[in-house]
Amino acid sequence: MKVGFVGAGKVGCSLGMLFEITQHNLAGYYSRTSTSAAEAAKFTKSKHFQNLETLIEESDTVFITVPDDEIISVWNSIKHMHIAGKMICHCSGSLSSNVFWDIEETGAFGFSVHPLLAVSDRYRSYQELSKALFTIEGNEHHIGEIKSLLEASGLKISVISGDVKTRYHGAAVLCSNLVVALIQAAEDELRICGFSEEQMGDAIAPLLMGNVRKVLEVGTKKALTGPIERNDKGTVEKHMDTFAGLDREIYRILSMKTLEIAKSKHPETDYSELELLLKNQED
Numbered sequence: 001m002k003v004g005f006v007g008a009g010k011v012g013c014s015l016g017m018l019f020e021i022t023q024h025n026l027a028g029y030y031s032r033t034s035t036s037a038a039e040a041a042k043f044t045k046s047k048h049f050q051n052l053e054t055l056i057e058e059s060d061t062v063f064i065t066v067p068d069d070e071i072i073s074v075w076n077s078i079k080h081m082h083i084a085g086k087m088i089c090h091c092s093g094s095l096s097s098n099v100f101w102d103i104e105e106t107g108a109f110g111f112s113v114h115p116l117l118a119v120s121d122r123y124r125s126y127q128e129l130s131k132a133l134f135t136i137e138g139n140e141h142h143i144g145e146i147k148s149l150l151e152a153s154g155l156k157i158s159v160i161s162g163d164v165k166t167r168y169h170g171a172a173v174l175c176s177n178l179v180v181a182l183i184q185a186a187e188d189e190l191r192i193c194g195f196s197e198e199q200m201g202d203a204i205a206p207l208l209m210g211n212v213r214k215v216l217e218v219g220t221k222k223a224l225t226g227p228i229e230r231n232d233k234g235t236v237e238k239h240m241d242t243f244a245g246l247d248r249e250i251y252r253i254l255s256m257k258t259l260e261i262a263k264s265k266h267p268e269t270d271y272s273e274l275e276l277l278l279k280n281q282e283d
């Protein structure tokens with residue numbers, strides 16, 4: 001099965017390189033700018049296509065690895081070509097295979113294939129891909145073929161429903177980009193306390209890494225510690241009195257979520273006063 005890529009960016013280069021190394025099945029690249037496709041082809045020792053139609057002809061599976069907003073325009077170009085029997089995939093986390101809503105008329109099969117990973121480098125990220133879980137959804141009669149393609153490159157996969165893609169992508173944002181924002185809030189407050197930029201890593205790393213490790217080892221409930229779990233209303237009240245603006249609201253909202261965990265961990269504890277405090281502090 002030959003695989004071709006439309007879009008020679010970070011995901012296209014990374015996935016293509018992995019396919020080539022593990023299965024020698026890469027047809028090559030077509031991209032908006034010819035130099036991108038040429039560089040990707042050189043990197044992966046595959047072919048640079050100047051013409052989209054030729055890439056489609058020479059590929060059994062086509063990955064559309066362009067920005068999300070461009071996927072439909074690429075689909076609109078290729079759906080009029082001879083694509084019957086081919087697998088057409090995109091890699092968006094938030095869009096489902098429904099973007100290929102009229103694919104049945106073409107005889108091709110549509111899928112979304114999404115790595116749960118920040119792919120940040122065109123030339124290095126392929127080494128990280130096997131650590132990620134790939135979610136796939138799409139044509140139920142042919143999804144086994146996409147599964148086999150990914151598994152043959154050593155990738156972990158999970159089949160999900162197209163109906164939950166937006167929620168699934170939102171969940172991924174919660175545990176990736178939004179964690180970055182949470183760390184920013186902590187850093188901003190530590191800066192007010194007088195911490196230097198050099199000290200920031202030492203201050204945050206053991207807390208952050210220790211918590212992440214623990215949550216992954218034993219789950220959120222067992223990993224939870226701190227004033228909310230201890231039902232320490234006085235401390236939480238002082239934190240709320242000290243923080244202002246967005247950081248205060250972030251603290252309050254996340255404390256309410258933390259309280260849900262604490263309540264299910266200690267059903268015998270009466271957290272009602274703490275709960276009332278957090279609710280009453282709503283801006």
Ligand SMILES: NC(=O)c1ccc[n+]([C@@H]2O[C@H](COP(=O)([O-])OP(=O)(O)OC[C@H]3O[C@@H](n4cnc5c(N)ncnc54)[C@H](OP(=O)(O)O)[C@@H]3O)[C@@H](O)[C@H]2O)c1
Nearest residue numbers: 007008009010011031032033036065066070091092118119
């Ligand atoms: N990066 C991530 O962390 C990540 C993770 C999971 C999923 N994804 C998904 O993967 C897909 C690609 O993302 P990316 O991060 O690889 O993007 P990217 O690095 O910006 O690469 C996109 C590539 O597509 C080319 N392109 C843009 N419009 C095009 C068009 N109309 N026709 C042909 N080629 C076009 C670009 O242009 P040039 O030819 O000018 O270079 C570029 O090479 C997206 O759907 C994204 O949601 C990304």
